[in-house]
Amino acid sequence: MKKLKPLAAIVGAGRTKFGELWYQNPEALLTEAGLKAMESVEYGLRRKDIQACYFGSFLYQVTNKLALIPGYMSRELGMNIPMSNTEAACGSGGSALYNACLGIRSGEYDVTLVGGFEKMTDRAGKIIDDLMFAGDPHEFDAGYTFAGLYASMMARYIHDYGDSSDGRCREALALVACKNHHHAVGNEYAQFRREFTVEEVLNSPLVADPIRMLHCSPVSDGAVALVVVSPEVAKEYTDTPIYIVGSQQATDDVSICSRESLTGIKATRLAMEKVLKETSMTMRDIHLAEVHDCFTIEEIFFLEDSGFCERGEGWKTVYDSYESFKGSKHIPYVNGNSELVVNAGGGLKADGHPVGATGVRQVYECFKQLRNEAGGNQVDKELNVALCHNIGGTGGIATVHILMREL
Amino acid sequence: MKEQEEIEKEYTVLTFAEYEEGLRNGKLLGLRCASCGGITCHPMPVCQWCGGRSLERMELSGEGELATFTVIRVPPEGFEDDAPYIPCLVKTKEGPCVAGRLDYDAEQATQELIGKRVRMNGSYTYKGDKYSGGAHTCPVFEVVK
Ligand SMILES: [Zn+2]
Numbered sequence: 011m012k013k014l015k016p017l018a019a020i021v022g023a024g025r026t027k028f029g030e031l032w033y034q035n036p037e038a039l040l041t042e043a044g045l046k047a048m049e050s051v052e053y054g055l056r057r058k059d060i061q062a063c064y065f066g067s068f069l070y071q072v073t074n075k076l077a078l079i080p081g082y083m084s085r086e087l088g089m090n091i092p093m094s095n096t097e098a099a100c101g102s103g104g105s106a107l108y109n110a111c112l113g114i115r116s117g118e119y120d121v122t123l124v125g126g127f128e129k130m131t132d133r134a135g136k137i138i139d140d141l142m143f144a145g146d147p148h149e150f151d152a153g154y155t156f157a158g159l160y161a162s163m164m165a166r167y168i169h170d171y172g173d174s175s176d177g178r179c180r181e182a183l184a185l186v187a188c189k190n191h192h193h194a195v196g197n198e199y200a201q202f203r204r205e206f207t208v209e210e211v212l213n214s215p216l217v218a219d220p221i222r223m224l225h226c227s228p229v230s231d232g233a234v235a236l237v238v239v240s241p242e243v244a245k246e247y248t249d250t251p252i253y254i255v256g257s258q259q260a261t262d263d264v265s266i267c268s269r270e271s272l273t274g275i276k277a278t279r280l281a282m283e284k285v286l287k288e289t290s291m292t293m294r295d296i297h298l299a300e301v302h303d304c305f306t307i308e309e310i311f312f313l314e315d316s317g318f319c320e321r322g323e324g325w326k327t328v329y330d331s332y333e334s335f336k337g338s339k340h341i342p343y344v345n346g347n348s349e350l351v352v353n354a355g356g357g358l359k360a361d362g363h364p365v366g367a368t369g370v371r372q373v374y375e376c377f378k379q380l381r382n383e384a385g386g387n388q389v390d391k392e393l394n395v396a397l398c399h400n401i402g403g404t405g406g407i408a409t410v411h412i413l414m415r416e417l
Numbered sequence: 418m419k420e421q422e423e424i425e426k427e428y429t430v431l432t433f434a435e436y437e438e439g440l441r442n443g444k445l446l447g448l449r450c451a452s453c454g455g456i457t458c459h460p461m462p463v464c465q466w467c468g469g470r471s472l473e474r475m476e477l478s479g480e481g482e483l484a485t486f487t488v489i490r491v492p493p494e495g496f497e498d499d500a501p502y503i504p505c506l507v508k509t510k511e512g513p514c515v516a517g518r519l520d521y522d523a524e525q526a527t528q529e530l531i532g533k534r535v536r537m538n539g540s541y542t543y544k545g546d547k548y549s550g551g552a553h554t555c556p557v558f559e560v561v562k
Contacts, residue, residue, distance in 0.1 A: 124508045139493035150505045151553035152516040161487035219488040267514045
C-alpha cells in the first residue's frame with residue numbers, strides 16, 4: 011500500500027453516556043461532549059483556536075422544541091465563529107464530519123469542532139412516527155413505521171437468500187444483536203451493557219414482522235464531539251493524531267419503494283466504491299469497522315454492499331464467524347483471508363442510537379481503538395485502519411470515513 | 418404573465434391531490450414519459466426512470482406482484498385501531514413500485530406471500546392528526562386467487 015496523503019486529523023474526542031438522560035437538555039449534552047473533546051487534546055487546545063463548528067442532528071426541532079443549535083453553542087462555548095447543523099436523519103453525524111473535512115480540505119479551516127447529538131426519550135411513544143420523518147410520507151400514509159420499512163427489506167432478504175429449511179438465516183439475523191451486545195459489555199458509555207442469547211432475541215416481541223424488539227437499536231439520548239484539524243497542524247496538538255484518509259458520501263431515493271433493490275443499500279455501495287478508490291484500499295486492508303446497525307439486517311447489508319461478502323452470503327459469514335469465535339472478547343467476521351471486527355463498542359444496537367450522535371460516535375470509537383485507549387474494551391489485535399459507515403433513513407444517504415493511525 | 422396555476426401545471430401534470438382523489442375513486446393514476454416510455458407512480462414533476470419532463474397522465478391497471486410486506490404490531494399514533502395490519506410494496510405490471518396496504522388476515526400472512534399476484538381493490542385514507550400534513554390516501558391490494 012502506498013503512503014496515503016491524509017485529508018484531516020482527529021486530535022481529541024469526547025462523549026456522554028448514551029441512554030435515557032432525562033435530567034439533561036440537548037444543548038447541555040452537546041456542550042458536555044464538546045468540552046470533553048477539547049479537554050482531551052494532549053497538548054491543550056484553546057477555545058480561540060477553533061475556527062468553525064459542524065454539528066449533526068435529526069429531530070431536535072420536533073423532539074425538544076428548539077432550533078438554531080449554533081446559537082446555543084455560541085453561548086455555551088463562548089464562540090462567535092461560523093457554525094452549521096446538518097440534518098441527514100440517522101446519517102446526520104457522519105454528514106457533519108464529511109462537511110468538516112470539506113472545510114479543512116478547502117484550506118479555509120485548520121481547527122474545527124464536530125459534534126452530533128439527539129435527545130429522543132422525552133417523546134415517549136410519539137417517537138415512532140417522528141422517526142418516520144426518515145422515510146417517505148407515501149410510506150407513512152400506508153401505515154409504515156421506520157421499523158416496518160426495514161422489516162420489509164429483511165423479509166425480502168430472507169425470501170431471496172435465506173435457507174428457509176433450517177432457519178439459519180433468521181438465526182444469523184439474531185446473532186448480529188448477540189454479538190453487538192457482547193461487545194458493549196466492556197463499554198462504560200453504552201446504553202445496554204448486557205448479553206442477550208439468540209433465543210432471547212428470537213422470542214422477543216414482534217414489532218413489524220419479521221423484526222422483533224431485539225433486532226432494533228434503541229431510542230437514546232446522547233452527544234459526541236471530535237476536534238478535527240488539518241494534517242499540517244495535527245502534531246502541534248498530539249503525538250498520536252488519527253488521520254482521516256478517506257471521506258465520501260452518496261445518496262439514493264428516500265423511499266425504499268422505487269430503489270433498484272430491496273436487499274441492499276445502493277448509497278452504501280456507491281460511497282464504499284468511492285472511499286476504497288480514494289484510499290487505494292480493499293476491504294481486506296480494514297481491521298475495524300463501525301457499521302450502521304440500526305436493525306440487524308443493516309449490518310448484513312453492509313457486509314455485502316462493501317464487498318466484504320458476496321451478495322446473499324453475508325448471513326452465512328455472520329453465522330459461521332459467530333460459531334467459530336463465540337466466547338472471545340470481540341467476535342470478528344471472517345471471510346476467506348479477510349478478518350474484520352465490526353462494532354467494537356456495541357454499535358447502534360447496544361451502545362445506543364441517539365440518531366444525530368451516531369455517526370460521530372462511530373468515529374469516536376475508532377479513534378479510541380486506533381490509539382489503544384479503549385481501556386477494558388480494547389480489541390486484542392493490532393489495529394491500524396478503521397472504517398465508519400453511517401447511513402440516513404433507510405439508505406437515502408450514506409457517508410463513509412477511513413481512519414489510520416500510521417500512514 | 419402566465420397564471421400561477423398554469424405555471425404549476427407545466428411542472429406538475431398530475432398533482433398529488435388528483436392522484437389521491439383517483440385512488441378514492443378506485444383508479445391508480447400515473448404518468449407516461451414521452452422520452453423513455455416509462456411509467457411514474459406516485460406522481461412527480463419528472464419521470465422516475467429518466468428524469469424526463471415530457472409527461473402525460475395515464476391509468477395503471479392496478480395489477481402487480483407483491484414485492485414485500487410487513488405486519489405492523491407496534492403502530493404509530495393514529496393507527497392503533499388498525500393494528501395488526503399489513504403495509505406492502507407492490508411492483509406494478511407497468512413498472513413502478515407503490516406503497517399501500519394489503520387486504521389480508523395479518524395472522525395468516527407468511528413469507529410465501531412475497532411474489533404473489535395482487536390487484537388494487539380500493540383505498541385507505543389516514544385521517545391525519547395535529548402533527549401531520551393532514552389526510553392522505555394510499556391504494557389497497559388483494560391477493561389474486
Ligand atoms: Zn422517462
